[in-house]
Amino acid sequence: MKFTSIKGTKDILPGESHRWQYVEQTIRTVMHTFNYREIRTPAFEETALFARGIGELTDIVGKQMYTFQDRGGTSLTLKPEMTASVIRAYIQHNLGEQQPLVKLYYCAPMFRQERPQAGRLRQFHQFGAEAIGGQVASIDAETIALSLEIYRKLGIKPITLKINSVGCEVCRPPYKEKFKKYLQHVYNKLSEESKQRFDQNPLRILDSKDATDQTLTQNAPLMKDHLCKECDRHFAQLQSHLTTLQIPFIVDGRIVRGLDYYTKTAYEIISSELGSQDALAGGGRYDLLVEELGGKSTPAVGFAAGIERLLMVMEKQKVKTNNELMPLLYIASADDRGKHWALEQAMQLRRAGISCEVDLLNRSLKAQMRDADRQKALYVIVVGESELAQKKISLKEMSSGTERSISLNDLMTELEKIHTGI
RNA sequence: GUGUCCAUAGUUCAGCUGGUUAGAACGCCAGGUUGUGGCCCUGGAGGUCGAGGGUUCGAGUCCCUCUGGACACCCCA
Secondary structure: OOOOOOOOOOOOOHHHHHHHHHHHHHHHHHHHHOOOEEOOOOOEEEHHHHHHHHOOOOHHHHHOOOEEEOOOOOEEEEOOOOHHHHHHHHHHOOHHHHOOOEEEEEEEEEEOOOOOEOOEOOEEEEEEEEEEOOOOHHHHHHHHHHHHHHHHHHOOOOEEEEEEEOOOOOOHHHHHHHHHHHHHOOHHHOOHHHHHHHHHOHHHHHHOOOHHHHHHOOOOOOHHHOOOHHHHHHHHHHHHHHHHOOOOOEEOOOOOOOOOOOEEEEEEEEEOOOOOOOEEEEEEEOOOHHHHOOOOOOOEEEEEEEHHHHHHHHHHOOOOOOOOOOOOEEEEEOOHHHHHHHHHHHHHHHHOOOOEEEOOOOOOHHHHHHHHHHOOOOEEEEEOHHHHHHOEEEEEEOOOOOEEEEEHHHHHHHHHHHHHHO
16 A cells, blocks of 8 residues: 555544544534633644743653654644643733633644554544633633533543642642652662652652552652642632532542643543543643743633543443434436436535435446445435426335335425425 | 554455465445345455565465554653
8 A cells, every 4th residue: 555644643434424523513512501612723833832831851842742843944843732822822812801711612633743552643632621811719610510511411421530739839849849758768669660750750650550659659648638728728619619510529639740830720530441541631720831831920720631532432332423414315317317307406405405316327226226225315216217207206215115106396395394304 | 762462355354283276254346126225146356465575395374674553661731
């Protein structure tokens, strides 16, 4: 094969694209009911935007982004996440000047340059929401409710919400020291990976998959128990809001975010149906990012969720989605006159919003019938000299095989009647 | 970046320790029914066995390299 889709990318073929449409439509509907408005940003940005937003020294920026130089020598990067782009647009267009709280959502492809694995492709799709301009915990609760509502509406069931607070620039640094001190005396027993983490991102040791690491950190101090007054109050309020909204949650002090700009709320939505990549959605508060990217200090909170993983769960749970739209009518033709008529009639029907198909391969009637069956057309008519002469056709319902004779002139109104009945 | 497994018709797969012309099912095309789908019957098309190199009288089968895929690690947006 000469050309194939490149590593880690996938074609979404007709057999499954309707599922995507269904999911996207549901996302848009729910986002609208929460009064989030869509934002679309370019597929790529200046590399520096993500480097600044995510952190220059992280692995993500160092080796996991799709980065390239354009002809002018500028370093560009295909967006690995939306938050940085959304905030960039928020600052660039002064959206905060128009209203104090800006609620935005998106649903778009993202890119990462990594070895693909289950639920993690190089081009993947995420939806998400960002609420920029408020520090009140009810906004955090709203974004959580929003993401859960989308899953509820889609009908996927056993999912777990885990929440945590990662503190702020006041309480996190001293906690971090305390945590490192705690681990210092067991340093040698840590896994090789965790020894690495100890210097780079020690808190990550908390969600290590290594069994020994897990035992070693069993009684380690957790951020949620060392929050400053403000963060502690915020976290308590969040929990109270979730309870009010009757949203079950688990406080999990081991949830860690990889990026420094996160503050206070951090949460994950997990599905046990997935493999090693089991997070359906993740989010949290990032009160420092807007300022970090050059705007004025503005609190914000949001989440991002993977669509591929969502579809995997729906597939596993055999969740019912919409059916693919099929043609209402297949016009089979018995001879040349019939073919001419079919082409012309199809055009009129299509203008009237009725989906129909005609024989475009000059095939035998039997082949046309087989095709109508395969295309899952609801109705079939066969047109030839005699029908046109008598101005009568028989309208055949494919599912039952029953036919009824109608006047040619009534075809359009008859089909419209059926069409509105579906 | 690391590790494990995998690669044969359109699809899912079979092909025993190397041995003639590489098979099946489903799908596709046509006919049985000269104007009616599904079920059935008959026939047909479709493969440089992922690519390149090596061992051998002989390689789909053994060895090496590469490419691609799956899963996991690292990382996690």
